[in-house]
Amino acid sequence: MNGDELRHLLAIHEDISRVMKDPRFPPPNRWGSDLRMFVVTALWVIAVERAPKGTRIPRVCEVMHLDNFHFWELIRSDLPRYEPDTMYRDGGCVAVLPRAKRRCGKGTVWAFSVTNPVDGTWELVGYCSRHREEGRAAEAAERRRKQAGGIPTPLPNRGGLLPCYLPWDWSKNYAKADSNWEPPAVGIRADDWPVLTKVEAAHPTPPKLTVVSGAFEFEEPDASEADAGPPQLRLIGSDKQGRVE
Numbered sequence: 001m002n003g004d005e006l007r008h009l010l011a012i013h014e015d016i017s018r019v020m021k022d023p024r025f026p027p028p029n030r031w032g033s034d035l036r037m038f039v040v041t042a043l044w045v046i047a048v049e050r051a052p053k054g055t056r057i058p059r060v061c062e063v064m065h066l067d068n069f070h071f072w073e074l075i076r077s078d079l080p081r082y083e084p085d086t087m088y089r090d091g092g093c094v095a096v097l098p099r100a101k102r103r104c105g106k107g108t109v110w111a112f113s114v115t116n117p118v119d120g121t122w123e124l125v126g127y128c129s130r131h132r133e134e135g136r137a138a139e140a141a142e143r144r145r146k147q148a149g150g151i152p153t154p155l156p157n158r159g160g161l162l163p164c165y166l167p168w169d170w171s172k173n174y175a176k177a178d179s180n181w182e183p184p185a186v187g188i189r190a191d192d193w194p195v196l197t198k199v200e201a202a203h204p205t206p207p208k209l210t211v212v213s214g215a216f217e218f219e220e221p222d223a224s225e226a227d228a229g230p231p232q233l234r235l236i237g238s239d240k241q242g243r244v245e
């Protein structure tokens, strides 16, 4: 093994360990598909197996046993978007008990979203049957806020991890995974989002993709690579004999 090979292997090792330590990855989705393992497998397929361009996504799917449906569900789970941190179900009724100075917490009978007009973030809140009046007042206030207009689009706080690690055209893939999705103004890459500065500070290692690009001859984001995924996957699904180039 020469020096270049060794550097190559060490860089892959570092990249994979960065993915493994990244706290932003969600747990496996409801079908058990794991986005973190998808990224690790893709890095492996690109840098170690050196699968030729156009065969990489199908190869990753083959290793992970992802069919067309599960592949796109996994991509969908990484859509850059805003999502509230907590759902009302976690804490029950949000009405504040004046004496106890805490939230009621009882089982809720109805819920709705409450928007922060400053940054556009929203959360679902619920009220129990005893606190109907409080709920009605809060719901009316929300209606007034929405009618007043001018609520900004919230910054994304979920997804956007694939573009941090894999040099493929994720804008195109996200749009394909969900036709209603719109790219956030701050970009699709979670590393670039201002709301994630806390996470970045906890893990100060800068993204390595540019370094890796030179060493491994990664191509620029490439739409044809993205396109190579689904049609070939369908072929894998229908013909278990092997991959189709």
Ligand SMILES: [Zn+2]
Pocket: 093, 094, 095, 104, 105, 106, 127, 128, 129, 130, 131
């Ligand atoms: Zn209550």
